[in-house]
Amino acid sequence: MAAAKGPRAANGAESFDYLIVGAGSAGCVLANRLSADANTRVGLIEAGPSDKRLLVRIPAAVAAAIGDPAIGWGYKSVPQRHLNNRRIPLPRGRVLGGCSSINGMAYFRGHPRDFDEWAEAGASGWSYEDVLPYFRRAENNETWPESRYHGSGGPMNVLDIRQPNPLVARFLEATSSLGFARCEDFNGPDPEGFGCRQATIRRGRRESMVTAYVDPIAHRQNLAIYTESLVTEIVIDDCGQAQFAGRYGGGGDSALQWRADHGIDRGTGGQAAGGGLGLPGSVGAKREVALPAEAVFG
Numbered sequence: 179m180a181a182a183k184g185p186r187a188a189n190g191a192e193s194f195d196y197l198i199v200g201a202g203s204a205g206c207v208l209a210n211r212l213s214a215d216a217n218t219r220v221g222l223i224e225a226g227p228s229d230k231r232l233l234v235r236i237p238a239a240v241a242a243a244i245g246d247p248a249i250g251w252g253y254k255s256v257p258q259r260h261l262n263n264r265r266i267p268l269p270r271g272r273v274l275g276g277c278s279s280i281n282g283m284a285y286f287r288g289h290p291r292d293f294d295e296w297a298e299a300g301a302s303g304w305s306y307e308d309v310l311p312y313f314r315r316a317e318n319n320e321t322w323p324e325s326r327y328h329g330s331g332g333p334m335n336v337l338d339i340r341q342p343n344p345l346v347a348r349f350l351e352a353t354s355s356l357g358f359a360r361c362e363d364f365n366g367p368d369p370e371g372f373g374c375r376q377a378t379i380r381r382g383r384r385e386s387m388v389t390a391y392v393d394p395i396a397h398r399q400n401l402a403i404y405t406e407s408l409v410t411e412i413v414i415d416d417c418g419q420a421q422f423a424g425r426y427g428g429g430g431d432s433a434l435q436w437r438a439d440h441g442i443d444r445g446t447g448g449q450a451a452g453g454g455l456g457l458p459g460s461v462g463a464k465r466e467v468a469l470p471a472e473a474v475f476g
């Protein structure tokens with residue numbers, strides 16, 4: 179366990195106000211925001227190990243990080259008939275930071291028009307103008323410090339790649355010579371065209387959601403972080419209290435228990451099998467609730 183600082187409940191389970199299952203991108207942000215209130219006890223539970231390893235930290239080692247079985251779930255597709263029955267790897271991070279500890283560090287927010295189409299389709303509060311303040315708040319952009327589209331002073335560092343491969347310049351010359359548009363800023367007003375992408379890197383090291391959102395606040399006494407702890411079962415009683423069971427380490431020899439008095443949050447990643455817990459037959463939402471961006475990030 180990285181840090182088990184939570185108070186013990188009478189039944190021996192660690193007791194919290196909020197338990198976050200999965201310390202991936204979403205889980206790390208939630209841990210930061212929820213534990214900002216010193217009176218709120220927050221537990222962050224991650225199946226994988228610590229992210230403090232070279233392959234995760236060095237941006238150029240990204241391909242090795244993606245392929246490292248010690249920090250991935252090892253998912254593969256079923257045999258693909260049209261690919262000579264090969265099974266294609268589907269990488270997902272199983273490590274503190276989740277996929278943000280193995281991803282390509284490309285900083286793309288999504289196309290503004292996609293957000294607007296969500297809003298038009300009924301997801302009120304999710305238009306591009308609605309979400310833009312939260313993108314700016316998340317960011318410390320070294321190239322565009324403060325502008326309509328970018329922010330500074332936020333937790334996540336974003337920069338231009340200082341020494342791109344020389345072939346990039348030749349490639350961009352070629353696209354321009356063919357009449358394709360150049361894009362100077364893929365997170366600006368018009369993200370279409372060819373250009374150099376920005377990256378989530380800080381001082382030469384990967385900026386994951388752990389380094390951005392958790393490391394700076396890991397000293398908080400009201401936040402406990404569990405690594406190598408797989409949640410296997412959640413039982414929710416009629417009062418909304420939740421008992422969590424899990425196991426520590428790869429061998430499954432050591433049982434763990436937690437209790438959440440106020441809420442459960444699933445940060446277990448969209449593609450994890452088993453409805454989010456990475457396990458068969460896990461918890462699903464009784465009711466889907468659509469919240470505006472302000473309610474989620476505000």
Ligand SMILES: Cc1cc2nc3c(=O)[nH]c(=O)nc-3n(C[C@H](O)[C@H](O)[C@H](O)COP(=O)(O)OP(=O)(O)OC[C@H]3O[C@@H](n4cnc5c(N)ncnc54)[C@H](O)[C@@H]3O)c2cc1C
Pocket residue numbers: 199200201202203204205223224225226244269270271272273274275276277278280281282283284285286407408409410445446447448450454455456457
């Ligand atoms: C190889 C790769 C490259 C990518 N490149 C980019 C990129 O360049 N730019 C970009 O913007 N995005 C990229 N992405 C996508 C981006 O990283 C993900 O969309 C994002 O990190 C997902 O965040 P999440 O919180 O939904 O899930 P995750 O980050 O996957 O977090 C889920 C966490 O829950 C844990 N978990 C699951 N089940 C349990 C359980 N039962 N008990 C305890 N813990 C559990 C997992 O181990 C994991 O840590 C990439 C993704 C991958 C895989």
